[in-house]
Amino acid sequence: MDMLIDGGWTGASDGAVDPILNPATDEEIATVPRATAADVARAVAAAQQGRDAMARLPSHRRFEILESVARRIEAHQVELGRLLCRENGKRIGETTGEVGVAARIFRGYAEEAKRIFGKSVPLDAIPGRERSLAITLRQPLGVVAAIVPFNYPVELWSHKVAGGLAAGNAVITKTPEDCPLAVLEISRYLEEAGLPRGAHQVLTGGRDVGEALVRSDGVQLVAMTGSTAAGRRILEVAAPTLKKVHLELGGNDATIICDDADVADTADALIRGRFTSGNGQICCAVKRVLVHRSIHAPLLEAVVAGAKRLRLGDPMDPSTDVGPLINRRSAERVEAQVNQAVADGATVLAGGARRGSFFEPTVLIGVSPGTPAFAEETFGPVLPLIPYDDFETALTLANDSPFGLQAAIFTRDLRRVMRAYEVLDVGTVVVNHTTAVRVETLPFGGNKGSGNGREGIHDTLEQMTKVKTLLLHEIFGPAN
Template structure:
């Protein structure tokens, strides 16, 4: 597969390429170019022409292009789901569903492209401005660089590329190293739908490609989903050119289970939120479970009974519950974190072993605040359960984290729900459902080390546009 630069599909300027491996088998399934600094510079230069063409394009035309792509995604959902499964390792049901979500996202942004509304602001509340009026309009930022992660590449890219184009920008996509293929395929649909030359481009390669985009003078905004460490580096580099930065970063999401929770329903939610969704590789996955002590053992038993029945294996097999992690490095990192947790006093209830890129679904008890197993994000199928005695203690433990993405509470007590919503320093509080949820029409993002800003069909258009004001002095009154 090739990159897309200035309207043409091409290899790297120096001919270098990277192999794409199936994480379930380590089999090579494709090669993609490894972009150079020259390739990045070409893309940024072409985007200067693309941004003017997009800014001049009427909203109804942007709608038509994005709606056409949404239909193409739906028509090819099965094939795209299979392609994503082979390169990413998530279960085939998940990857096919992710493609369907992407189609909805494209269609949602297509509609919102027609609703980039400004405001009319009467000024009669200001002494001396009684006869004046102001209006505001929204304009494209220019060039958006979309840096996409491996875990939900098609869905997360769709927000960035469809949002950027809907707002009238040019977009340069930097694909995830390990799984760029489904994104590249859908990028073909964008080209075939009639985008202007240079309006959307695709670069493949490593971290150096992303850093070059962040440094580039001709890029106006970075929209990135990834690790907190990468986000800090982007902010540091982007400050040199004062470009806008939107970051959706890591998470260590807490789930608070109160004594009145439905044990069976809660156990099902924890399994889905940590083990069978994304193979545990989700920023908003269930990471820490805080359980009121009287029901702690019952919930632990219920979760353990379900966990030992999970089938780990080929993600293309519909009967598989948990597939591989994205690569060997990711699996080894999770293995090291579990070993450290046990060394710090945690106890293995189930799992704990790595098999190549696969890691067994693992339950830990005896995890204490202050240890890495409590404080750090584990990007894999590892679930610690921690008892608590008082509700305020649970809220404090949930907030005891450098992250603040999402949190969940299982209870039927509305007062506890509202207390949690008021107290927890996170972007979203979920009630009686796993934190591993994202609804494309809602603002998604976090506080603290989990990033800045919010991403969603309505919010992204504001993030990827700028507001301009027109002040009309003394336009009301008798005509001269």
């Protein structure tokens, strides 16, 4: 498959390509161009014309384009889900569902394109300004660089590209290296829906492509989902140009299980939230489980039994519970983290073994606060259960992290819920449900090392627009 630059599907300027492998089989399923610095420069130059055309495009037309893409995604949901499954490795039910979510996201931004409102501000609160008025408009930023991760590429790209276009920007997408194919296919729908030339372009390739976009003077906003290390690097590279940077980064989400939680329901939620959702590769997956000591033993028994029942295998098989990680390197990284946890005193009660790109659902006990297995993000199906005695101690442990994306609490006690909501330094507190949840109409994002800003149908447009004010001096009163 080719990439999209200046209205045309093209290879790299030097002809270089990268293979795209099925992580379950290592089969090559396609090749894509490896974009060069010249390709990036060409795309950024074309985006300058695209941004002007998008700024002139009325909101009803932006609505029509995005709505038509949503309908086309829905019409091709099954084949897109199969394509995403083959390149990404998530279970076929998950990838098909992700495509459906993307259609909803496109439709949501289509509607919001008609609701980018300014406001009027009476100035009579200011002495001497009683007869004056100000009005504001929200205008496009210009060119948005959308840097997309591998774990939920279609869904997370949809927020960036549909949000950027709904706001009247031009968008340049940098696809994930391992799984760009479904994004490229839906980009065809966008291109055929009537966007102005250069309004949306897609570059494939490595980190150097992303860095070149971030460094460019012709880009006004970088919207990136990825690792915290990558986010820090983007901030460094973007600093000289003073462009806006919106980052949704890693997480080490804590789940607090109180003594009144239902053991069976909680165990099911933990298994879904850590093992069977995204094969454990989710920024907001269940990462650290803090369990009241009174129910630690029965909950541990239920989680271990559930983990051992899970079927590891071909993600295209509907009976599979857990597929491969995105590539062998990722599985080897998870293996090394588990081995380090054991060396630090942890015990493996289920799983713990790697087979190629597959890693068994793994349950750990004996993980101590402060060790890497507690403090660092493990991007794979590994679940540590840690007992606690006092609720306030659990809150302190939950906050003892450089990350602050989401947290969950399982309890029937509303006062505990509100206490957790008050003190946990995270973007979202989830009650009686796994942290591995994202609702496109809610603000999503974190604090500390988990990023800045919030992404969602009602929030992204604020990130992707700028405010312009008109001050009307002495506008009220009798005319001269």
